Amino acid sequence: MKQPLGVILAGGQATRMGGGDKGLLPIGGGTILSHVIERLEPQVAGLALNANGDPTRFSALNLPIVADSIPDFAGPLSGVLAGLDWAAEQGASHIVTAAADTPFLPCDLVPYLMLAAEGTNIGLALASSPNGRHPTFGIWPVALRDDLRTALQAGLRKVVLWTDSHNAATADFPNDQSFFNVNTPEDLAKAQAML
Structure with missing residues (x-):
């Protein structure tokens, strides 16, 4: 398997944070998203951001912005599909996704996922x-x-229902904190302390 492309999922509505783009919130001299990019970009062959609405708000990132093709905020699977369509245009065989609100994602995420997928x-x-x-x-x-x-056009929204139907493998990581995500103002304060 060749090195996959990376897609950061930022297409949600951030309702628990009061709306807006969680990834653009400041943390530790950057933004949540800048920390995600810093950790994911070295692991992939190229990187895009899945986001809906006006793409110019992310222009400082210099990343391709891919929007959902399924309407009405259909959830993370819709972002995965947008990433897969983008990757198909690039001639890639796989993408790796990461959430835009997880500043501590594993620096070895991609190799472990690739290893699990090979089985x-x-x-x-x-x-x-x-x-x-x-x-x-x-x-x-x-x-x-x-x-x-x-599946999405038929109304499926739960990621694990779809992945389980395809016998997805699991890549086990020892540390829950790697996947800590910022959903509320309290979480943002906690992430700042964790940094």
């Missing part, structure tokens, strides 16, 4: 830690994008 016939795997699976952190084969599009 499957289609190359699909999700990250897991002692707290459970992390469905926004996965490696996804471009070959399944039409299957995913059909």
Whole structure:
């Protein structure tokens, strides 16, 4: 398997944070998103951001912005599909996704996901830690994008329902804190302290 492309999922509505872009909130001399980029970019062959609305608000990042093709904020799977469609245009076979609100994501995320995916016939795997699976952190084969599009158009929204139907592997990570995500102002304060 070649080095996958990376897609940061930032297409949600951030309702628990009062709306807006959680990834652009300041933390430790940068933004949450700048920390995610710093950790993910060295692990992938190229990087894009899945975001909806006006893409110019992310222009400082110098990343391709890919919007959901499924309307009405259909959830993370819609962002995965947008990433898979972008990757298909680049001729890539896989993408790795990460959530835009997780500033401490593992610096070895991609190799462990690739290793787990190699044990499957289609190359699909999700990250897991002692707290459970992390469905926004996965490696996804471009070959399944039409299957995913059909499932989304039929109303499927739960990531694990779709990944389980394809016998996704699991890449186990020992540290729950790597997947700490910022959902509330309290979480932001906690992340600042963790830094």
